[in-house]
Amino acid sequence: MMTTISKAAGAAALLLSWYDRHHRDLPWRISPVMAARGMHPDPYHIWLSEVMLQQTTVQAVKAYFEKFRRLWPTVADLAVADTEEVMKAWAGLGYYARARNLKKCAEAVARDHGGRFPETEEGLKALPGIGDYTAAAVAAIAFNRQSAVLDGNVERVISRLHAIETPLPAAKPQMRMLVAEMTPQDRPGDFAQGMMDLGATICTPKRPACALCPLNDHCLALKTADPETFPRKAAKKDKPLRVGAAFVAVDQSGAVYLRKRAETGLLGGMTEVPGTAWTSRVDGDNSIEAKPFPAQWHACGAISHVFTHFELRLSVHSATVARSAQMIGSGENGWWEPAETLGAQALPTVMKKAIAQAIPHAFKDGAEPKRQVRKTAT
DNA sequence: AATGCGGGGGC
DNA sequence: GCCCCAGCATT
Numbered sequence: 134m135m136t137t138i139s140k141a142a143g144a145a146a147l148l149l150s151w152y153d154r155h156h157r158d159l160p161w162r163i164s165p166v167m168a169a170r171g172m173h174p175d176p177y178h179i180w181l182s183e184v185m186l187q188q189t190t191v192q193a194v195k196a197y198f199e200k201f202r203r204l205w206p207t208v209a210d211l212a213v214a215d216t217e218e219v220m221k222a223w224a225g226l227g228y229y230a231r232a233r234n235l236k237k238c239a240e241a242v243a244r245d246h247g248g249r250f251p252e253t254e255e256g257l258k259a260l261p262g263i264g265d266y267t268a269a270a271v272a273a274i275a276f277n278r279q280s281a282v283l284d285g286n287v288e289r290v291i292s293r294l295h296a297i298e299t300p301l302p303a304a305k306p307q308m309r310m311l312v313a314e315m316t317p318q319d320r321p322g323d324f325a326q327g328m329m330d331l332g333a334t335i336c337t338p339k340r341p342a343c344a345l346c347p348l349n350d351h352c353l354a355l356k357t358a359d360p361e362t363f364p365r366k367a368a369k370k371d372k373p374l375r376v377g378a379a380f381v382a383v384d385q386s387g388a389v390y391l392r393k394r395a396e397t398g399l400l401g402g403m404t405e406v407p408g409t410a411w412t413s414r415v416d417g418d419n420s421i422e423a424k425p426f427p428a429q430w431h432a433c434g435a436i437s438h439v440f441t442h443f444e445l446r447l448s449v450h451s452a453t454v455a456r457s458a459q460m461i462g463s464g465e466n467g468w469w470e471p472a473e474t475l476g477a478q479a480l481p482t483v484m485k486k487a488i489a490q491a492i493p494h495a496f497k498d499g500a501e502p503k504r505q506v507r508k509t510a511t
Numbered sequence: 512a513a514t515g516c517g518g519g520g521g522c
Numbered sequence: 523g524c525c526c527c528a529g530c531a532t533t
Binding site: 182183184185186187188189190191193194228230231234261262263264265266267270282284285286287325326329332333338339369 | 525526527528529530531
Binding site for chain 1: 512513514515516517518519520521522
């Protein structure tokens with residue numbers, strides 16, 4: 134047992150040394166050099182970046198992080214922000230429950246904790262949108278706590294170091310124990326970030342650069358097996374296909390008719406154009422009752438979009454509609470959005486695709502997804 | 512323990 | 523195409 138502990142401590146020292154030399158420069162990060170001069174990370178920045186980084190790449194997060202920091206410089210600013218403005222700023226980043234919980238969390242910190250984040254894992258995890266990973270990461274990075282930080286990168290590194298045969302997610306408790314054993318009392322935050330940087334740049338899913346790895350002499354998978362085959366994972370299910378129709382109504386000024394989706398579920402709280410339900414049946418056609426206005430609707434192709442658990446194909450229809458036109462059905466909570474401000478709405482990517490399909494120049498400055506030229510929805 | 516929940520980049 | 527990404531909430 135003592136041998137195991139010493140080995141872990143030696144590996145941790147190597148990892149920290151590597152991090153000092155090879156860490157990435159990120160907008161929310163205090164470099165080891167600056168930390169040595171007494172600089173501390175802002176817990177608000179660490180929390181904000183960690184929530185954005187949940188299942189999201191560093192590259193995608195950078196611009197959003199800067200935008201949020203500019204719009205809401207402190208957690209108090211975010212706590213009093215308009216939720217709709219937060220959804221607009223988050224649009225395109227995905228997993229929109231994160232944005233709703235981000236706002237709730239900021240409110241809870243302001244209301245229940247005097248505007249300061251709790252410094253313990255337990256206290257952090259009690260907040261909306263903060264789970265095992267984020268609580269440990271914020272505690273370690275922002276508050277120098279010796280927390281075991283386990284994300285997808287660390288899972289890969291640990292599974293290879295120990296050649297863990299148990300597939301994920303069953304192996305997580307064992308991995309967490311091994312990370313806890315390896316996490317140093319000194320600089321736990323840098324250790325966590327170092328492990329994640331290692332997983333992102335050296336210990337990669339495909340073709341890991343083992344020759345450059347500071348831990349290669351400790352890696353059981355490298356000695357006895359093929360590191361690339363770790364971590365073991367349960368087989369994943371196939372994605373079903375769903376189909377539907379979307380209706381892009383444009384008035385004489387170029388404004389587009391939009392409406393708000395339900396607060397919960399898929400794309401919860403985000404903005405959309407009217408459309409049919411998305412069904413798994415390819416034969417049915419319920420597009421008639423979903424048209425928002427009586428008009429000369431004309432089919433203008435289809436778009437395809439892949440979500441986490443299904444693929445969607447939407448046939449897109451467009452029409453020019455007088456703003457005074459009689460609506461079909463009732464209970465619509467929609468509005469006419471001017472063309473100039475379309476790009477600033479809380480439109481998820483699939484909706485931008487649909488609008489761009491109907492109005493090729495609807496979005497300027499690269500906000501426009503690639504126009505898809507598919508002719509049918511099947 | 513399993514499922515729902517976005518979007519983009521790498522290969 | 524497939525895989526993965528600094529996961530969380532809910533059942």
